[in-house]
Amino acid sequence: MLVIGIAGGTGSGKTTVVEKIVQQLDLKGLNIISQDNYYHDNSQLTLIEREALNYDHPKSIDFELLIEHVRDLKAKKAVSQPIYSFVTHSRTGDYNHIEPKDVLIVEGILVLTHKELLKEFNLKVFVHADSDERLIRRIRRDTQERGRDLNEVLHRYQTTLKPMHQEFIEPSKNEADLIVPNMKQNNVAIDFLTTVINNSLKSH
Ligand SMILES: Nc1ncnc2c1ncn2[C@@H]1O[C@H](COP(=O)(O)OP(=O)(O)O)[C@@H](O)[C@H]1O
Ligand SMILES: Nc1ccn([C@@H]2O[C@H](COP(=O)(O)O)[C@@H](O)[C@H]2O)c(=O)n1
Numbered sequence: 001m002l003v004i005g006i007a008g009g010t011g012s013g014k015t016t017v018v019e020k021i022v023q024q025l026d027l028k029g030l031n032i033i034s035q036d037n038y039y040h041d042n043s044q045l046t047l048i049e050r051e052a053l054n055y056d057h058p059k060s061i062d063f064e065l066l067i068e069h070v071r072d073l074k075a076k077k078a079v080s081q082p083i084y085s086f087v088t089h090s091r092t093g094d095y096n097h098i099e100p101k102d103v104l105i106v107e108g109i110l111v112l113t114h115k116e117l118l119k120e121f122n123l124k125v126f127v128h129a130d131s132d133e134r135l136i137r138r139i140r141r142d143t144q145e146r147g148r149d150l151n152e153v154l155h156r157y158q159t160t161l162k163p164m165h166q167e168f169i170e171p172s173k174n175e176a177d178l179i180v181p182n183m184k185q186n187n188v189a190i191d192f193l194t195t196v197i198n199n200s201l202k203s204h
Helices: 014-024 047-051 063-074 131-145 150-175 187-202
Strands: 002-007 030-034 079-085 090-098 103-107 123-128 178-181
Touching: 002 014, 002 150, 002 187, 014 030, 014 103, 014 123, 014 187, 030 063, 063 079, 063 103, 123 150, 123 187, 131 150, 178 187
Parallel strands: 002 103, 002 123, 030 103, 123 178
Antiparallel strands: 079 090
C-alpha cells in the first residue's frame, strides 16, 4: 500500500488539493483519512471547557489511534474511525467503517509533526499558502460551515492557532518531499503530484 501524508496550515488547501488529485488519479481503491477525526473526545468536559481547548497543539490529537489505524490498513485490516463534530468539539459516537485499499492519504495540519507517523509515509507533501490568505479562508469556512462567529475565529487565531502554527506546523515543512504552493489555483503542482503518485504506484 502507498501511504501519502499531506500537511499544511489551516486553510492552506489540503482538502482541496486532495480532492483534485483524487479526480485525476486513475484509481479505484483509495482511502482518505483526515487527522480531524482523531481529535481527543473530551466529552468528559463541559462544552465551555471544550471551547477553551487548544486544538492546534500535537497533544490535541489521538496519534496513538491514528497510527494504529494506518498500520491496520497497511496490514489489510478494516478499521472503525470515530466521527468528530466541530460544533460540539467532541466525537459524535458514530464511526466510519474503512476497508483497506491500494492507496491511503492521511491529511491534517499536524501529520508531519509526529516521528512515528512519519515513518509510515512513502510520500510527504506540505501545502503552502500565506498566513493572511489562510486566515481569510478560515474565517469564511468556520463561519459558514463550522458554526463559529468572527470573534471566535479571531480569538482562536491569536491565542492558539498562530503560535502553534509557528512552533509546530511551519517547521514540519522540512519533513516534506514536496511543497505545493496553493495561493492560487495551481494545476501544474496538481499534475506534478499526480504524476509522482502514479509513478510511486508502479513501483509498489
Ligand atoms: N488555491 C485556492 N484558491 C482559492 N481558494 C482556495 C484554494 N484552495 C482552497 N481554497 C479554499 O479555501 C478554503 C479552505 O480550503 P481547504 O481545502 O478546506 O483547506 P484545509 O483543508 O487546508 O483547511 C476552502 O473554502 C477552499 O475552497
Ligand atoms: N474542535 C475543534 C477542533 C479543531 N479546530 C480547528 O481545526 C483546524 C484544523 O482543521 P483544518 O481542516 O483547518 O485543517 C485547527 O486549526 C483547529 O484550530 C477547531 O476549531 N475546533
